[in-house]
Amino acid sequence: MSLGSSVRLYLLCLLCVLNDQGISITVAAAKTNSQVHIVYLGERQHGNAKLIMDSHHDLLATIVGSKSLASKLMVYSYRHGFSGFAAKLTETQAQKCAELPDVVRVIPNTLHKSVQTSRSWDFLGLSPHSPSSNIIHSSNMGDGVIIGVLDTGVWPESKSFNEEGLGPVPSHWKGVCKSGEKFNARLHCNRKIIGARWFNEGILAEYGQPLNTSKRTEFMSPRDAHGHGTHTASTAAGSFVTNVSYKGLGHGTIRGGAPNARLAIYKVCWNVLGGVCSAADILKAFDEAIHDGVDVLSLSIGGSIPLFSDVDDRDGIATGSFHAVARGITVVCAAANDGPLAQTVQNTSPWIITVAASTMDRAFPTSITLGNNETFLGQAIFTGQEIGFTSLIYPESEGLDPTATGVCESLSLDKTMVYGKVVLCFTSLGRRIDVITASDAVKQAGGVGLVIVSRAYLLRSGI
Known part of the structure; x- marks a missing residue:
């Protein structure tokens, strides 16, 4: 099999999802015991930013007991586009804030x-x-x-x-x-x-x-x-x-x-x-x-x-x-x-x-040639030096499910078996994170290449 030495050689129907507003945006789970809370007061009542900020400190002071402590706990005062503030509050203090008549809602800070x-x-x-x-x-x-x-x-x-x-x-x-x-x-x-x-x-x-x-x-x-x-x-x-x-x-x-x-x-x-x-x-x-x-x-x-x-x-x-x-x-x-x-x-x-994320009208076709001279066309971005033919292995399980270890999302590799070889795995999802996970696993095991096959592509192709 003629392939380059990069383990990030993604071939055969690898889905590339691009987004012109950024690629792959995810969010960590919200903290339910957040130290910082956002006290949202809605639309600002007037255009004097200093008076708005002072009113935020006064409101916080009624909750924590003093203006000096309020100044220490205040994180931000929102006073231009809307009214509110972020402050370090205990859950009890946050609840007291939420009960005040001028407060629209109290939002736990999320990451x-x-x-x-x-x-x-x-x-x-x-x-x-x-x-x-x-x-x-x-x-x-x-x-x-x-x-x-x-x-x-x-x-x-x-x-x-x-x-x-x-x-x-x-x-x-x-x-x-x-x-x-x-x-x-x-x-x-x-x-x-x-x-x-x-x-x-x-x-x-x-x-x-x-x-x-x-x-x-x-x-x-x-x-x-x-x-x-x-x-x-x-x-x-x-x-x-x-x-x-x-x-x-x-x-x-x-x-x-x-x-x-x-x-x-x-x-x-x-x-x-x-x-x-x-x-x-x-x-x-x-x-x-x-x-x-x-x-x-x-x-x-x-x-x-x-x-x-x-x-x-x-x-x-x-x-x-x-x-x-x-x-x-x-x-x-x-x-x-x-x-x-x-x-x-x-x-x-x-x-x-x-x-929304989208694909694009550009492809980087790459062929892979097996030892029997049969050639398959996939997609990859690789500009490294070719290493000539090497062995292709599929990590097959000995259990009831023979494909269990050959799933790209959860590759389980024997370093002795994989070292210096190209690994074949299958994916149903084609997610970018699964590709990265598979390539990292092959690289850590000493493999020199990775061929990813999409099950969805095989079904569409009648293979």
């Missing part, structure tokens, strides 16, 4: 998990080379529009964020670009990235550990240590970058959907536990973004599965986006990749534009 093409926009019919009637031309490619991105931050040196050809910053922008660790506002903000800040009080109160350690890099600034935020920001509004490829594959010009739009970065997700975002931080970013003057908000962050209801009262994204949309700001969220069942769709609030 969301945010993790993860030069063809996506052309595939959607939004090519700059299309006729002038195309929406991308009529909108002047997003010129004058400010897109706020709530995610893991941004890597400002990326060529996708160059300001070439852009005019002055839109006059309705009232936000700021803040310096921090490895992020200099004077150097890293320009006419493309016009705003950048970060929010981490909520995650710090919940996580209780440093976000930056010797084993895990993080920056106390808008700089992206994870990569997901840079991906989503460039997908939404990245500038034109020519002569781009992935290791020589998929060569072309990349750009965002609105390459002339400006970006306001709100870092709310942090590089811990695979990428975690606190609801308290997300709501603060909503609150500030509404004040800053963004036109569109993009969130590749979702709710928990299973969902509690169509519009969950405990969902900070639904609450924050409601107030944004009420002020004329379009909010776009990812539907997530927990499908394919309909009930797994996330961010279903009717005021949110929810973007």
